[in-house]
Amino acid sequence: MAASGWQARDVESERLWKMESVVDSEELVRKLCCGMGWSGDGTGSGANDNGLCWSAGDFGRYARCCFQGLRQLVKAPAPPWMRQEIRGDVDRGSGSVRRFRTEEMDAMEADWGHVFCRFRVRGGELVTCDTEKIPLLRSSGEPWGQYEALARAARLLLALDLLPAKDFFVSPNIFDQQQMPVPVLTKARVVFARNLLRVPSYELVGPLLDKIRTDLVAIPWAAKEPRLFWRGGMRSFNSCGCRSGAQHWPARWRSLNGSQLLARVPPGSCHDQPPELCSSSCGCTRHVTNRSSFRFSNRVRLCEISRQHPDLVDAKLAYIPDSYGELRPWASERRLVASYAQPAEQLSFKYLISTDGSTIDDTRIYWMLSSGSLAGASSADVFKQITALLPYGIPGLEPWRHFVPVREDFGDLVEKIRWARRNDAECRAMASRAKDFARSFFTEEQILHYIFRVLEAYSELIES
Numbered sequence: 001m002a003a004s005g006w007q008a009r010d011v012e013s014e015r016l017w018k019m020e021s022v023v024d025s026e027e028l029v030r031k032l033c034c035g036m037g038w039s040g041d042g043t044g045s046g047a048n049d050n051g052l053c054w055s056a057g058d059f060g061r062y063a064r065c066c067f068q069g070l071r072q073l074v075k076a077p078a079p080p081w082m083r084q085e086i087r088g089d090v091d092r093g094s095g096s097v098r099r100f101r102t103e104e105m106d107a108m109e110a111d112w113g114h115v116f117c118r119f120r121v122r123g124g125e126l127v128t129c130d131t132e133k134i135p136l137l138r139s140s141g142e143p144w145g146q147y148e149a150l151a152r153a154a155r156l157l158l159a160l161d162l163l164p165a166k167d168f169f170v171s172p173n174i175f176d177q178q179q180m181p182v183p184v185l186t187k188a189r190v191v192f193a194r195n196l197l198r199v200p201s202y203e204l205v206g207p208l209l210d211k212i213r214t215d216l217v218a219i220p221w222a223a224k225e226p227r228l229f230w231r232g233g234m235r236s237f238n239s240c241g242c243r244s245g246a247q248h249w250p251a252r253w254r255s256l257n258g259s260q261l262l263a264r265v266p267p268g269s270c271h272d273q274p275p276e277l278c279s280s281s282c283g284c285t286r287h288v289t290n291r292s293s294f295r296f297s298n299r300v301r302l303c304e305i306s307r308q309h310p311d312l313v314d315a316k317l318a319y320i321p322d323s324y325g326e327l328r329p330w331a332s333e334r335r336l337v338a339s340y341a342q343p344a345e346q347l348s349f350k351y352l353i354s355t356d357g358s359t360i361d362d363t364r365i366y367w368m369l370s371s372g373s374l375a376g377a378s379s380a381d382v383f384k385q386i387t388a389l390l391p392y393g394i395p396g397l398e399p400w401r402h403f404v405p406v407r408e409d410f411g412d413l414v415e416k417i418r419w420a421r422r423n424d425a426e427c428r429a430m431a432s433r434a435k436d437f438a439r440s441f442f443t444e445e446q447i448l449h450y451i452f453r454v455l456e457a458y459s460e461l462i463e464s
Contacts, residue, residue, distance in 0.1 A: 089454075100462050
């Protein structure tokens with residue numbers, strides 16, 4: 001085509017021409033038009049396809065084109081692990097489920113509208129809160145990302161006529177720890193909090209995991225180094241205290257964390273949570289990692305174990321934020337610092353570990369569990385630190401079947417790495433089972449399926 005002819009096309013004609021040029025390959029069309037995802041909250045522009053397929057305002061068409069498979073998923077019974085996870089959040093072992101009236105939803109908004117965002121369907125459209133009224137949503141960051149992701153997921157389900165709850169609350173907090181008057185969707189809850197239904201973290205609501213899987217390299221199990229590997233940033237950490245009788249651990253996790261280390265940490269702060277969420281006798285407090293508290297920090301302890309057992313563990317801090325600048329010389333002197341490692345690099349090790357930072361391990365554990373999805377690839381064996389912060393999905397996996405559970409204080413880590421070395425065949429089988437689970441359920445479509453199931457359960461809690 002002559003240059004002048006190309007330049008004469010308007011934007012819409014150019015977009016259609018590009019689509020027609022690949023329309024003979026359905027797989028390629030899906031990859032180009034759907035595989036890049038959609039940013040933002042599902043309003044206005046947000047397509048990540050560089051203008052190939054979608055224009056501003058095309059989100060509904062994008063949803064209907066790219067996620068028709070959701071219709072079949074929601075028609076079928078929910079997988080048992082999903083039902084168990086969601087049921088555990090709803091009734092928390094009491095055996096009964098309380099229903100809430102619309103008047104209680106209104107009262108919740110009046111009392112807590114500065115903390116949680118109410119989502120409602122009005123006139124066929126999703127209407128959310130005034131984000132300026134919620135301090136955490138006045139700037140970008142994790143809270144804003146969580147709000148956007150849940151709004152986008154809700155609008156996507158609505159475009160497919162699959163949004164079961166028409167009135168619900170969403171938390172922008174990095175985790176939630178207090179029982180609320182009505183249920184709230186959160187990316188993580190602590191083990192003693194009720195009326196909190198877990199949903200995936202914002203980074204998972206999109207094609208991220210699918211993209212990471214395509215970038216991973218195929219490394220045979222026998223070629224992997226039999227050491228545990230970790231790279232991450234220095235973060236603050238949490239101590240979560242409550243009498244044992246008030247804790248509601250997932251059934252499979254109840255006996256796995258005997259650590260009392262963090263119960264001895266001096267009082268911390270709750271500066272990034274609203275004051276109302278920090279007054280309970282059962283609660284988590286935040287601790288800035290510094291010279292007086294570093295021995296309690298999850299990530300620093302892991303790096304110190306690496307110093308003591310370099311033949312078993314290679315764990316280093318890949319970055320130290322400016323807010324922890326005073327610790328840089330100390331960390332460098334103790335050789336706790338190394339360069340960042342891409343996921344593909346980490347797969348040269350047999351054992352990878354998921355450890356909390358200032359909140360749950362948002363995305364790392366999900367791609368770790370997926371790490372053998374490529375043909376010819378062998379998964380890493382995942383070690384999961386058991387803490388009081390519960391993420392979406394992971395408690396649905398079985399300890400010792402899908403991952404190796406590790407105490408919060410890492411007191412059993414060295415022993416369990418040595419066990420893994422002695423039981424290589426079992427560890428390889430464990431990694432393979434985890435890979436199969438992740439490949440089946442930790443995909444963009446299945447993550448939206450999980451959100452649907454949570455909202456389905458939420459809708460059953462609200463009286464019309």
